[in-house]
Amino acid sequence: MVEFVDARGDDPKEVVSRLRRPGGFLSEPVRKVARDIVSDVRDGGDEALLAHTERLDGVRPDPIRVPLEEIQAAKASLSPEVKESFGVAIENVRFFHKRELDRPFETSRAGATVGQRIRPIRRAGIYVPGGHGAYPSTVVMAAVPAQVAGVPEIAVCAPPGRDGSVSRHVLAVAGLLGLDEVYRVGGAQAIGAMAYGTESIPPVLKIVGPGNDYVTAAKLEVFGHVGVDAPLGPSEVVVIAEAGAFPERVARDLMAQAEHLSGASAILLTPSEELMRSVEPLLTGEPAELITLVRVRDSAHAVELTNLYAPEHAHIISEDPEAILQDLDAVGMVAVGDFTPVALGDYGAGPSHSLPTNGAASWASALGTHDFTARTNYIHYGPEALADLGPHVMRLARLEGFPNHAESVGVRLPKGG
Amino acid sequence: MVEFVDARGDDPKEVVSRLRRPGGFLSEPVRKVARDIVSDVRDGGDEALLAHTERLDGVRPDPIRVPLEEIQAAKASLSPEVKESFGVAIENVRFFHKRELDRPFETSRAGATVGQRIRPIRRAGIYVPGGHGAYPSTVVMAAVPAQVAGVPEIAVCAPPGRDGSVSRHVLAVAGLLGLDEVYRVGGAQAIGAMAYGTESIPPVLKIVGPGNDYVTAAKLEVFGHVGVDAPLGPSEVVVIAEAGAFPERVARDLMAQAEHLSGASAILLTPSEELMRSVEPLLTGEPAELITLVRVRDSAHAVELTNLYAPEHAHIISEDPEAILQDLDAVGMVAVGDFTPVALGDYGAGPSHSLPTNGAASWASALGTHDFTARTNYIHYGPEALADLGPHVMRLARLEGFPNHAESVGVRLPKGG
Missing domain, CATH: 3.40.50.1980 (Nitrogenase molybdenum iron protein domain)
Structure with a gap:
């Protein structure tokens, strides 16, 4: 009704x-289930990952990683029309995210240079949901921003069907994008595997992508040990x-x-x-x-x-x-x-279709290149600039009770300065 | 040694x-303590907040919010030298973060406009640690980026001393920055209060700032319900x-x-x-x-x-x-x-001194204006642009089993198109 x-x-x-x-992913029962699965996989590796996959997806994928030939075969099997449509989508998503990419800056005044570098995260994990259907579009919407950001290693996890295989269209899009690291595991167990690593899945530094309540709750559980994107729950x-x-x-x-x-x-x-x-x-x-x-x-x-x-x-x-x-x-x-x-x-x-849900749009952003980069600030002072700022820093450090902070400046100032 | x-x-x-x-904030015993305190405060409001404050800080601050006169008196009590040094710091931090601020963009081609707005988060909470000392510099390093980003409401929590009051220098810097919403509570209980709100503390949308292991663990617990910055643990x-x-x-x-x-x-x-x-x-x-x-x-x-x-x-x-x-x-x-x-x-x-610790620098950024803004993407298609992209979208939507997605495009295309 x-x-x-x-x-x-x-x-x-x-x-x-x-x-x-x-917003079921925030409920304590869901959090508890996700927490337990994640810690099982953290402690038990592949064996725990496969046990949960068998329990929840009814299959033990072997090997866990999809063979490259399977990705290539899926790509080759696409009809020209579908391939063209994915190609249009990929081009549009790439165009948008190239424009979005944050830019470094550097600025100097009075002998003091300050700046910020924008650097790709070295290894990211993308979760592609399954369940009711297959979502090859999600591969486009997460992997393209990662590639535009310059992430050199991208791992993809997608749940297996009852026959143990990942959706042909998901694999085909991975193939179109040149992704060769796809694992046939899903759910909270896949999040735990990407966060902590198993014998088959090297750990990633950040996990992104939408999922059901248990997947989303698992991402909240592993946050802090690795990075995650915003909660991407029900649409x-x-x-x-x-x-x-x-x-x-x-x-x-x-x-x-x-x-x-x-x-x-x-x-x-x-x-x-x-x-x-x-x-x-x-x-x-x-x-x-x-x-x-x-x-x-x-x-x-x-x-x-x-x-x-x-x-x-x-x-x-x-x-x-x-x-x-x-x-x-x-x-x-x-x-x-x-x-x-x-x-x-x-x-x-x-723009990516991976978007904050459940009110998170009030504090979080659409998935984008910024999810696959981190900022490193830097400062470079010359002796005169140090002489200008140094006494203020020494005063504030002493005020807070940190004499060595003050002296790390003091030993660099001219004697009697 | x-x-x-x-x-x-x-x-x-x-x-x-x-x-x-x-990295103690990731340990299960610390997480558990933080989780329990946060859920106590979520369920019990001010009374739970005060009970934990009394247990941990030995005092029940009354009122919880620092009266404005106290902030003004602290500001007035600063020596001219210390006031000048904080002024220099504030100016440098403001200069850097104005340069850092992300910029919106909009771009059009063939009748299709795509763009991204950068908007301040409406209400942010800043945690200022106490314990071994007082850290007025942390107020500068979190509040100035928030102000540059345009956050209209900024709440500050800082733990009370045994006498129930917050460090005079913390209050003085709040006064220098025009902040008037300071609460004398700290620890995981302050994080819970800012995340869920109590009778005295309206909830915030995002919580930032460094703290001890329990504070950091509490931020991980509330993440998802609100935003938080990267784990800012031991230096x-x-x-x-x-x-x-x-x-x-x-x-x-x-x-x-x-x-x-x-x-x-x-x-x-x-x-x-x-x-x-x-x-x-x-x-x-x-x-x-x-x-x-x-x-x-x-x-x-x-x-x-x-x-x-x-x-x-x-x-x-x-x-x-x-x-x-x-x-x-x-x-x-x-x-x-x-x-x-x-x-x-x-x-x-x-640059802000609030920085990712415990390896999080491999996936997280220094605190900055980007922590106080969110990105809203938008798309604006004209009829011709819709006619170009629409058939591809209809094809991919049907491939994924979403006929209404396809028809939401189809009803807007010329008949027979």
Whole structure:
């Protein structure tokens, strides 16, 4: 059943607290399961990894790493049309992320140089979910930013099917991108294996990619030992639509997000009672259970609710969508205007489709090259610059009770200086 | 006792595994304590926060929030000299971070616009450690990047002394920076309070700042619900010094890092037996226990070990320090050249002194404006651009089994298109 909310007279925070948002990966039972699996794999290596894979996926993949010939065969088996479409997606995603790449800087004044290097992480792990389907697009959306960032080693984990093999399309895209390190394991056990390493899987320094609640919880468990991206949980969209929107299009936008199922959430914010009434009959089947239609006062009210909810995606269907874009401040990706369905972003407009969910858009970014680089700051002082700053540093170090800090400056200043 | 290592003939990975690195915040007992405190505060609010504060700090601060007059009085009590030195530090840190700030972009081709906004996080929390001393410099090093990023609400937590008050210098720097929201609570309980909110402390969206093992472990626990920065644990330095280095200076550099105690680690990498022998007698007292002198083959060997160890700080004392800087790829901050003691960075050369520790420099960045911003991507397609990309998206969406994704494009294409 589609849910209706009339938000016009209510406190915005209270409205947002009523909107569907599962966030199961933060629940203590899920965290506990993920923690136990991760520590089993940390302590038990391949044997624990295979035991959990057998228990959860019904198969013991052998070998764990996909043979290169299998990747090449999958790539060769692609139809020319599908290969072309993946090629277009890869080119767009590469174009966007080349533009996104952070740039180093260096600046000098009065004999003091300060700067920042941007360097690729040496080895990254990408999780590609399986389960209900296969997501070759996720390989594009995580591996291309990693490659643009210059990551020299990229490992991919994807859950095996009942026959022990990884989706042919996932392997084919790996082949198109020149990735040759793919492991047929999934779930929290794959996260544990990438974080701590096993006999078959050398450990990575950072793990990215979307997954189910257990995968996401496992990433939270290993964070600190390795890096991880933002929580990429069940998919969400807020569609902000004015009275002039076409109901059939809005209905498809909502159904598209909701057909992810697994706790997805699709919300329409509109001031138009008529639009709501026209859209509602077009929402059918299981996805309709995950859709909420919210009556708002006006566009400003819609923006206020969206910023509080901080959705993974927003789609703006308005006479002046750019104005609304400028007011949104907590969304993973915004699709602007009626001719930009969110699906374009999902498959290849340019930005990664790996986006913060469950409100994390209020503090986290879309996956990008910045997830595959780290910043090293540096300072280079000459003797005069040291003489200028040194006495201040000595004073503050002594104030905090660190005489050796002060003296590490003092021994470098001219005597009597 | 200073420790000696001869690394010349050994496997680099094996050498690095022998170097001191506590990383206690990742241990399961510490994680468990932090988890329990955080969940107590989440469930119990102010009462739980005060109970843990009384148990650990011996006092129940009342009120929890520092009155504004106290901040103003602390600021007014600063001597002109100390005020000037903090002013110099603040100006340098602001200068660096203005330069660092990520920039938005937008680019169009063939009717398709893609772009990225960089937006400040709405509300951030800064942890300022106490314990052995007071660290007003940490307020500068976290709050200035937050302010440059444009964060409108900044909350500060600092542990109370036995008398229930926060260090006067911490309050004074808060006053200098115009911060008026300071809470006298510390430890894992302060992290829990900022993450989940209590009656006295409105929740924040992201928590940053260094702390002891329990504070760091608590940040890992709340990650996912809120954002956190990299693990900022016990301090570390690697000093890479050639034969020409002055022993007295090198000794001070090592002692400066080691005087942080609490699991700090200071390592000298040098090819010079003579330098090691000259430095060793200058290392005294408790800090000397935390210092390791490592004999390496040459500078390239030193770089290899440093990159594997991924220290918080590196200091390069060499005839050609710039060349070594270019080869380092996993360090939080590098101090380049003999006239640049690390202490300059600690107190006010420009970059933040909040840096990834325990090897996290291999995947994480120095604290900076990027910790206080998030990226929102957007796409804006016109009808022609949709007609170009749309069929590819429809094909890939159907391949993955998402007919509504495909139709959200299809309903926007010309009939028969």
